[in-house]
Amino acid sequence: MQSIIDMENEYVAHCYKPLPVVIERGQGIFVWDIEGKRYIDCMSAYSALSHGHCHPELVATLAAQAHKLTLTSRAFHSPALGPFIKYACELTGLAGGCPMNTGAEAVEVAVKFARKWAYEVKGVPDNQAEIIVCNNNFHGRTTTVISFSSEPKYKEHFGPLTPGFIRINYGDAQALANAITKNTAALIIEPIQGEAGILVPPAGYLHECAKICKKNNVLFIADEIQTGLGRTGKFLACEHENVQPDAVLLGKALGGGLLPVSLFLANKEIMTVFTPGTHGSTFGGNELACTIGHKALKIIVNDKLSENSAVLGDFLMQRLSNIKTPLITHLRGKGLFVGIEINPKYCTARDVCLALMANGLLSKETHETVVRLAPPLIINRQQIEDVCEIITTTFNELTTK
Ligand SMILES: *Cc1c(COP(=O)(O)O)cnc(C)c1O
Numbered sequence: 474m475q476s477i478i479d480m481e482n483e484y485v486a487h488c489y490k491p492l493p494v495v496i497e498r499g500q501g502i503f504v505w506d507i508e509g510k511r512y513i514d515c516m517s518a519y520s521a522l523s524h525g526h527c528h529p530e531l532v533a534t535l536a537a538q539a540h541k542l543t544l545t546s547r548a549f550h551s552p553a554l555g556p557f558i559k560y561a562c563e564l565t566g567l568a569g570g571c572p573m574n575t576g577a578e579a580v581e582v583a584v585k586f587a588r589k590w591a592y593e594v595k596g597v598p599d600n601q602a603e604i605i606v607c608n609n610n611f612h613g614r615t616t617t618v619i620s621f622s623s624e625p626k627y628k629e630h631f632g633p634l635t636p637g638f639i640r641i642n643y644g645d646a647q648a649l650a651n652a653i654t655k656n657t658a659a660l661i662i663e664p665i666q667g668e669a670g671i672l673v674p675p676a677g678y679l680h681e682c683a684k685i686c687k688k689n690n691v692l693f694i695a696d697e698i699q700t701g702l703g704r705t706g707k708f709l710a711c712e713h714e715n716v717q718p719d720a721v722l723l724g725k726a727l728g729g730g731l732l733p734v735s736l737f738l739a740n741k742e743i744m745t746v747f748t749p750g751t752h753g754s755t756f757g758g759n760e761l762a763c764t765i766g767h768k769a770l771k772i773i774v775n776d777k778l779s780e781n782s783a784v785l786g787d788f789l790m791q792r793l794s795n796i797k798t799p800l801i802t803h804l805r806g807k808g809l810f811v812g813i814e815i816n817p818k819y820c821t822a823r824d825v826c827l828a829l830m831a832n833g834l835l836s837k838e839t840h841e842t843v844v845r846l847a848p849p850l851i852i853n854r855q856q857i858e859d860v861c862e863i864i865t866t867t868f869n870e871l872t873t874k
Contacts, residue, residue, distance in 0.1 A: 474507055492830055492837070499526025502849045502856055504835065513860055515836045515848045520667070520699045520810070523726035524772055525849035531729040534768045535761070543761040547753070553763035560770055561736055564708060565721050569744035571737040572758035576698040576724035577613025579735035582752065583661060583694050583722055584617060586739060588637075589746040591658035595690055602658040605691075607643035611668030612661065612696055644674040646681035653685070659692035659720075664710035667699040670843040671812030673805050680714040692743065698724040698735070699810075703773050703850050706783030706808030713807065719743060729769035734762045778850040782808035785857050789846065792861040798868040800825070811846040812839070820871060828871055834863045 477495050494512075498505045502525055504514050517523060524531060538553075545551045558570040571586070573579045584604060591602040606612070608623045619628045621638035628634060639657075641648040643666060664679055666672040686693040695701075695718040700710035702723065707713055709721065720743055724735035756762070773779065786808035793804055793813065803814035815822045822838030829836055829844075839845055848860065 477507070492826060492835070494830060494835070501525040501527075502852050510833070512830070512833050512835045513848065513856065513863070515834055515846045515860060517847050517849050518730065519725065520704050520847050521725040521728065522730040523702060523704060523778065523850040524729050524769060525851045526730060528729060528772065528851075530772060531731055531765060531768055535731055535765055538761050538764040544756065544759040546755055547758055551760045551763075553760050553767060554758045557763040557767040557770075558736070558738075560767060561723065561738055564770065564774070565723075565738050566717050567721060567738040568741040569739065571747065571752065572763065573735040573737065573754055574733040574756050574762070575613070576722070576735050577615045577618050578754065578757070579698065579722045579724055579737045580612045580618050580661070580696065581615055582737040583659075583696075583720060585752060586720065586737065586743055586746060587659035587661075587692055587694065589751070590692065590743050591656070593746050594742060595658065597656045597658065601656045603637060603639050603654060603656050604658055605639045605641060605649065605652050605660045607662055607666070608640050609643060609666055609669035609672065610640075610661075610663060611666070612663075643669075643672065644678055646678055646685060649682050650685050653689045653691055657689065657691045659694050660686055661694045661696060663696045664700045664713070665705060665807060665810065667810070667845075668839055670814075670839050671806045671810060671845060673807060677714065679711060679716050683714075683716045683718070686719075692719040694718060694720040694722070696722045698722050702726045702770075703779035703782050704808060704810050704847065705806075706779060706786050708773070708779050710807070726773075727766050727769055728762070729765050729772070732762050732765050734766040734769075736766075773850075776851070779808075781852075782810075782850045785809060785852060785854060786811070788854060789857050789861070792857065793864070796861070796865050796868060798865075798872060800868045800872055806846075809846075809848055809850055809852070813844040813846065815842050815844060817842055825867070825871065828867045829863065832863045832867050834860060834867075 474495050495507045496504045497507045571582050588602045591597040606621045612618045617635040620634035639652050641652050683693045695711050697709050720739035728734035802816045805812050822842050822844045825844050
């Protein structure tokens, strides 16, 4: 195990700080390390594994399609793209989409669509468009996307950065109203801030933001890359407040845990600003990705994964709040998207993750003090009990040491 970790350290860019475990195999909510030890995966690859590891239907679909056709580039047509985007539109109440690969690319496309829409539809003078984002946002790691991050580590010495972004405090609708000018193109917002530590905004906030955007002819663009596809107990997290965004970004679980698949989805007025030549991606919309993406969406709907997330998320939260430990200062989240705030007087969130790992549960800290619980959405009630038992045991060990 150590030799694998050593080789990775020797040759691979050091932009992550993984837990010291080498995972060799996965099935459903479980993974096994190379020594055969089993863990429950409560990390789900930052929610990209909502269907669980190696979902049999998805793997079968992948294999069959891989034998038939994988990639044409969009120089030609292929049969899976249209039905995939049509289905995604039906599920999100939007009119069309631009297929990409990673989440950050979908965000890049959102920036391009929003700016072009501002110049060509709203009438903002060229090069003056402003996009509003929130403090503590996470939208990905490309140069433009880090330009509007508030996290110094994400952007230090990566400049010069892309201008045209205004940051406001998350959770404060008045701040949005104050920041809007005649040149504002869009608000790009996470319905729950995942990487910031599963920060749930005050009730009514998203609804209020959407109202302010509508009144000022500003696009409300929801980055649902992590919160979407059932993670928070609704298909889109915006549905908790009956908000219909002008555009939605999907990624992560859209690839069923097998492939990078992302989408920018929007209403008709926005979609019309892209014309041949204005954007492109060699792999975006490839036949294999569209087949998997379509199947991944169907499984979420047919297997009622959003409903499972809602019901078991409530159950998980209730069980966690019954754990008597001084280690937890705060619990927050929606559905199976939960953040446990750890009392720094006892230990760091990473210490907790290492101790959980020793007891057969994998998670990852976000920042110093938050442990994220985001198991695959296929998890069942008994397995949630098992998760809570491991957490209880681990927290007892950590406080009696
Ligand atoms: C993960 C994430 C992204 C970036 O997705 P990548 O596939 O890592 O590029 C963007 N927005 C949100 C909200 C995310 O959680």
